[in-house]
Amino acid sequence: MNSLYNHAIKQSQSLHRELQTFAESPADAPLSLLGQISASLASHSRTLDEYATSASQEIVPAKKEQAHARLEKFKSDLHDMRAELERLKKVRAESVYEASRSELITRRVHGHARSLSQENGSDPSSLSENPYTGPIQQPQYTDYSRAEGLSREQATLGRVGDQLDEFLERGKLVLENLGEQREMLKATRRRIYGVANTLGISTDTIRMVERRATADKRFFYGGIVVLLVCFYYILRWFG
Known part of the structure; x- marks a missing residue:
């Protein structure tokens, strides 16, 4: 204030x-x-x-x-x-x-x-x-x-x-x-980290969770690409 x-x-x-x-x-x-x-x-x-x-x-x-x-x-x-x-x-x-x-x-x-x-x-x-x-x-x-x-x-x-x-x-x-909205988002992120630290979750753990979420997203999108490629070859061979 x-x-x-x-x-x-x-x-x-x-x-x-x-x-x-x-x-x-x-x-x-x-x-x-x-x-x-x-x-x-x-x-x-x-x-x-x-x-x-x-x-x-x-x-x-x-x-x-x-x-x-x-x-x-x-x-x-x-x-x-x-x-x-x-x-x-x-x-x-x-x-x-x-x-x-x-x-x-x-x-x-x-x-x-x-x-x-x-x-x-x-x-x-x-x-x-x-x-x-x-x-x-x-x-x-x-x-x-x-x-x-x-x-x-x-x-x-x-x-x-x-x-x-x-x-x-x-x-x-x-x-x-x-x-102002950007500053509010930054403040909200700091509060989330503060609450997580209060609950006993370390910063390293939070970062590990973020990296795991990023890896899961990459794996998900990679699977979609592979699935589309498989559909393409199936339609090409048997179509």
Whole structure:
């Protein structure tokens, strides 16, 4: 249980560092950082579930109470980190929206100024300084439409990036689960050896049994091969 506690502390510290990096510049933070934080939160949640299971199996009352107190603190910290991530996501979305909106307005103003200069045959800067310049009844919005297209393309690329991050996160979780299962199998094998040693069976005896089982498998498969060969020649001679 101590190893799970230390692992949970390391995960919590790493998550705080990642959230701090995200909070320094939410608008410019890469989408990969969001995926990494989400995967770290999911992994930390699984670690807390394992720690809760170990705490419930603790026999000593004092250690059990201490483990439950630590678990409550971890859960509260995890809730705060998830809330902070959601807040930073909203800040990022608002920043991206304002940046796109400002870019669209800027492109629209410049496009309007260029259309005025083309129709009047003058420079856009002189039009802005001339108070007697009359309004044009048919402004052109080609640049504005182009900016809208670019904004939509960026939104599409952003959604694709989010999906890729989600796939990477799932792959990371699968690899972590496979690693955990491998460790569980190793621990089960060690326990079996421990029980066998407790019952008085030596390691040499266990290895001898394993070698005998391997030899029996080879003998069995070899017999099958010989039997198939015999059937082949019988069918060939008497068929």
